[in-house]
Amino acid sequence: METNFTNSYADITRATAYAKLDFPGTYYLAFRDLPELIENFTPKGQAIDFGCGAGRSTRFLQSLGYETTGLDISAEMLALAHQLDKQGQYRQIEDGRLNGVQSNHYELILSAFTFDNISTVEKKTALFREFYRVLKAGGCLINLVSSPELYINDWVSFQTTCFPHNFTARTGDLVNTIITDTDDPRPVDDELCTDADYRNIYTDAGFTLLKTHKPLATGKEPIAWVNETRIAPWTIYVLKK
Numbered sequence: 001m002e003t004n005f006t007n008s009y010a011d012i013t014r015a016t017a018y019a020k021l022d023f024p025g026t027y028y029l030a031f032r033d034l035p036e037l038i039e040n041f042t043p044k045g046q047a048i049d050f051g052c053g054a055g056r057s058t059r060f061l062q063s064l065g066y067e068t069t070g071l072d073i074s075a076e077m078l079a080l081a082h083q084l085d086k087q088g089q090y091r092q093i094e095d096g097r098l099n100g101v102q103s104n105h106y107e108l109i110l111s112a113f114t115f116d117n118i119s120t121v122e123k124k125t126a127l128f129r130e131f132y133r134v135l136k137a138g139g140c141l142i143n144l145v146s147s148p149e150l151y152i153n154d155w156v157s158f159q160t161t162c163f164p165h166n167f168t169a170r171t172g173d174l175v176n177t178i179i180t181d182t183d184d185p186r187p188v189d190d191e192l193c194t195d196a197d198y199r200n201i202y203t204d205a206g207f208t209l210l211k212t213h214k215p216l217a218t219g220k221e222p223i224a225w226v227n228e229t230r231i232a233p234w235t236i237y238v239l240k241k
């Protein structure tokens with residue numbers, strides 16, 4: 001299916017529902033291993049949270065000791081981020097570039113779920129080139145995205161198998177989810193990007209891929225997992241400039 005793409009998060013109802021999310025269910029697995037991954041590859045310093053939304057991932061990075069600026073294109077999300085973290089640094093950017101962001105300055109960029117919502121390989125590549133520009137030499141980029149498998153299985157926090165087009169989607173195609181952990185039941189529009197295509201994008205932008213991590217539940221957590229113990233819902237790429 002061809003994508004006629006809009007940012008699902010440029011919407012006050014969605015933003016308000018998303019702002020109440022902490023790290024429930026399937027989301028827990030996205031954040032569980034990040035501290036170790038980040039600390040293994042990045043010294044403390046200045047960080048960017050790209051696609052910070054309502055600031056959940058920004059506050060998370062701050063709690064790890066990184067001086068973090070949250071960047072997003074959605075005014076609705078940023079207003080909530082400011083509200084939830086009055087001392088925090090959050091800024092609206094233009095779609096597709098890091099306007100006003102200093103070159104060769106940052107130790108770390110985290111992008112948590114943002115590339116699920118960014119349309120076209122060309123725009124993704126342009127943004128990775130921007131990340132390359134603003135990171136210090138040796139700086140680390142963590143790109144946390146939905147695995148392609150997320151869209152064809154059901155999960156504690158998502159329904160996806162009710163969308164037949166998800167099963168035939170290729171890179172660039174629209175895929176949908178319903179986030180069951182929020183009180184907004186409307187489908188979220190994502191754009192599929194395969195592992196192979198992400199790797200091409202990283203190479204085109206000049207990055208070295210250090211690690212690809214696919215977090216699984218152990219089965220010992222107090223959560224009634226659906227598929228999370230045998231299929232990884234998320235892919236976490238660790239990249240170096």
Ligand SMILES: C[S@@+](CC[C@H](N)C(=O)[O-])C[C@H]1O[C@@H](n2cnc3c(N)ncnc32)[C@H](O)[C@@H]1O
Pocket residue numbers: 007009010050051052053054055056057071072073074077094095096111112113114117118
């Ligand atoms: C799924 S939310 C994740 C928010 C946050 N990282 C978190 O974990 O809570 C994705 C965010 O990416 C933002 N986004 C989408 N396209 C973007 C772009 N081109 N540049 C920056 N942010 C973008 C959306 O507005 C939304 O706030």
